[in-house]
Structure formats: structure tokens, C-alpha cells
Amino acid sequence: MMQPKPDRVTYLVTGCAGFIGSTLIDRLLANGHPVVGVDCLTPTYQAMIKERNLTDAIEHPGFSMRRDDLAVSDLEPLLDGVDTVFHLAGQPGVQTSWGSGFANHLERNVLVTQRLMEACLATGVRRLVLASSSSVYGAVDGATMEDAPLRPLSPYGLSKLSTEHLASLYGVRGLDVVPLRFFTVYGPRQRPDMAFHRMVEAALGGPAFPLRGDGSQRRSFTFVDDVVDAVVRVAVAPGVSGMVLNVGSSTATPLIDVLDLVGRLVGRPVPVEYHERPPGDPDLTHACVDRLRDMIGWVPTTGLEDGLAEQVAHHRATRSLRAPGAPGRDLLLSGSVTT
Numbered sequence: 434m435m436q437p438k439p440d441r442v443t444y445l446v447t448g449c450a451g452f453i454g455s456t457l458i459d460r461l462l463a464n465g466h467p468v469v470g471v472d473c474l475t476p477t478y479q480a481m482i483k484e485r486n487l488t489d490a491i492e493h494p495g496f497s498m499r500r501d502d503l504a505v506s507d508l509e510p511l512l513d514g515v516d517t518v519f520h521l522a523g524q525p526g527v528q529t530s531w532g533s534g535f536a537n538h539l540e541r542n543v544l545v546t547q548r549l550m551e552a553c554l555a556t557g558v559r560r561l562v563l564a565s566s567s568s569v570y571g572a573v574d575g576a577t578m579e580d581a582p583l584r585p586l587s588p589y590g591l592s593k594l595s596t597e598h599l600a601s602l603y604g605v606r607g608l609d610v611v612p613l614r615f616f617t618v619y620g621p622r623q624r625p626d627m628a629f630h631r632m633v634e635a636a637l638g639g640p641a642f643p644l645r646g647d648g649s650q651r652r653s654f655t656f657v658d659d660v661v662d663a664v665v666r667v668a669v670a671p672g673v674s675g676m677v678l679n680v681g682s683s684t685a686t687p688l689i690d691v692l693d694l695v696g697r698l699v700g701r702p703v704p705v706e707y708h709e710r711p712p713g714d715p716d717l718t719h720a721c722v723d724r725l726r727d728m729i730g731w732v733p734t735t736g737l738e739d740g741l742a743e744q745v746a747h748h749r750a751t752r753s754l755r756a757p758g759a760p761g762r763d764l765l766l767s768g769s770v771t772t
């Protein structure tokens with residue numbers, strides 16, 4: 434008797450070596466799904482850190498990785514047999530998007546997303562889950578719903594808003610896309626340019642934390658496992674196609690309070706260096722997550738203190754592992770690979 438053709442269940446994660454992408458990979462593998470990852474290890478931070486993010490995944494038989502640049506590589510073969518794409522590759526960072534840095538944001542956020550959507554459409558991918566950002570909102574004065582005005586304060590925010598517009602355009606052509614607006618994500622593997630990472634490193638004896646302004650700016654700081662939980666559930670949720678959804682903590686916390694908390698968790702105050710407030714830095718980001726709760730029953734479950742304690746533990750563990758040579762490192766350094 435003929436065996437029925439298996440459903441296409443393979444997941445593709447772009448930006449798989451990054452902070453959120455690698456955490457998602459580990460979750461998908463733990464849930465028993467085969468996963469293909471793609472990343473070109475852009476030089477936004479050390480390749481060694483990105484390689485380390487995949488230490489567990491590359492040992493897993495369900496994981497294969499391609500080291501390809503999505504801005505130039507042929508994407509259709511990459512999507513062969515892929516059911517769902519999690520698009521986390523991108524050029525993050527508000528400050529680096531000013532000046533000549535904008536070229537990277539245009540290429541890695543806008544162009545790459547457009548190329549990927551074309552390829553998803555051509556290959557019949559079932560759903561594309563897209564990483565957008567709270568930066569699309571701009572200045573707000575309270576908890577923000579998805580239909581609030583979109584007035585980004587930075588070229589980065591503009592580039593992410595462009596990806597949402599692309600989602601609408603390709604949605605009209607039949608692509609099932611769900612853009613998720615992430616609010617400042619933290620936790621183990623957080624990017625080295627991000628505030629919590631720098632605070633923890635400062636408290637552990639690294640360079641002083643550059644506090645930009647007086648620390649009164651408030652953010653919906655969101656733990657990475659909660660974000661990954663939302664991403665995984667959205668991938669299979671009915672009724673969300675084409676919907677934009679906030680993924681964030683419902684509490685907005687002043688940055689200065691986090692400095693105190695990090696000091697307490699590390700057992701040493703965070704040394705601080707004071708700087709001017711940079712352009713494009715909003716006073717507030719504050720997620721209203723009612724839509725996501727109503728659609729999929731998601732609410733963030735990790736409190737700031739618990740999440741930060743996990744991040745501090747990660748920093749302590751990786752500081753003692755600074756030497757390169759994590760298992761499988763050669764695989765990641767050698768162009769496109771499949772494990």
C-alpha cells in the first residue's frame with residue numbers, strides 16, 4: 434500500500450544564530466520538530482557569540498544549518514519542503530540606523546524580507562511569522578494597541594514598518610504572514626549591544642554601563658522564553674493570518690529600576706557612565722497584549738526579577754567560557770553546512 438505523503442512540517446528559522454532565533458531553534462528542537470536554520474553571521478557582534486548560541490542545536494540530529502546571506506542567495510531551494518518560516522534575521526539597533534548604517538537596515542530588513550516573501554509565495558510556504566518591533570510606534574503615552582498611529586522615531590523603526598507594509602502587499606497576493614511586534618527582549622544570549630547585557634557585564638567587572646539620559650525611559654521588557662512561546666503558538670494558530678500582534682510585557686519599567694535590580698542580583702552595583710540621550714530613543718514603550726491574549730491565550734509569564742536572574746546566570750556561565758572552541762564550531766565557519 435502507498436504511504437501517504439507526509440505533511441510539510443519543516444520549520445525554517447532565519448537569523449538562527451542570533452539571540453531570539455537561537456532560542457527559538459532550541460525550543461522547536463525540544464518540541465520534536467526538525468528545523469532548518471539560516472544565518473550569515475553578520476558582523477554586528479562577534480561571530481564567536483553567535484556560534485556559541487548554537488552549541489546545543491548543532492549536536493541535534495533534527496537541526497541543519499545553512500550559512501547563507503538572504504540578501505543575495507537563491508532562496509527557493511532553501512524553502513524546499515518548508516512549511517513554516519520564522520523570519521528573525523535582520524539588522525537590529527536604533528542608534529546604528531542613523532547615518533551610513535541605514536544601508537545595512539535597508540538591505541537586511543527591507544530587501545531581505547521582500548526576497549523571502551517572494552520565495553515563500555513561489556514555493557507555497559504555509560505561513561511566515563515575521564519579527565517586527567515596537568519601534569514602529571514612535572512616541573506613545575500609554576499602553577499601545579496594534580491600531581495606534583505608526584510614527585517611528587528612527588530609521589530602524591522605519592525599516593521594520595516597511596516590512597509590515599510588505600506583509601500587507603504579499604498578503605494580498607495570497608501569502609499568509611503574521612507580523613509580531615516584539616518589545617525590548619531580554620534574557621540569556623541577549624545581544625551585546627543591548628542595555629541589560631551591558632549592565633550585567635558592567636556589574637560583573639566589565640566596562641561601565643553607558644546610561645543615556647537619566648534612566649527614566651520606560652520599556653515593556655519582555656523575557657525571551659515568553660517571546661518564543663508566542664512565536665511558536667502563532668505559527669499554528671487559526672485566524673491570525675495577516676494580523677499584526679504585539680508581543681510584550683504588560684508592565685513598563687524605568688531603566689533606572691533595572692540598574693538597581695541588576696546590582697542586587699549580581700551583588701555589586703552597576704558602575705555607570707552618563708551620556709546624552711540619543712536621537713530616536715522613545716520615553717516609553719508599553720505593550721497592550723489584549724489582541725494576542727484573545728487570539729491565542731498568550732500572556733507573558735516571566736517576571737522581570739526571575740528573567741533577569743536567568744540572564745545574570747547566563748553571563749556568569751559564559752564569562753568562564755570565553756575561549757573559542759565550542760563543539761561544532763568548524764561547521765559554522767565553513768560556508769553552507771548541513772548537520
Ligand SMILES: NC(=O)c1ccc[n+]([C@@H]2O[C@H](COP(=O)([O-])OP(=O)(O)OC[C@H]3O[C@@H](n4cnc5c(N)ncnc54)[C@H](O)[C@@H]3O)[C@@H](O)[C@H]2O)c1
Nearest residue numbers: 448451452453472473474475502503522523564566615618
Ligand atoms: N531583541 C529585541 O529586543 C528585538 C526587539 C524587536 C524586534 N527585534 C527583531 O527580532 C529579530 C531578531 O533580533 P535579535 O535580537 O535576535 O538579533 P540578532 O542580531 O541577535 O539576530 C539576528 C540574526 O540575523 C542574522 N542576519 C542578519 N542579516 C542576515 C542576512 N542577510 N542573511 C542571513 N542572516 C542574517 C544575523 O547574523 C544575526 O545572527 C530582528 O529582526 C530584530 O529586528 C528584536
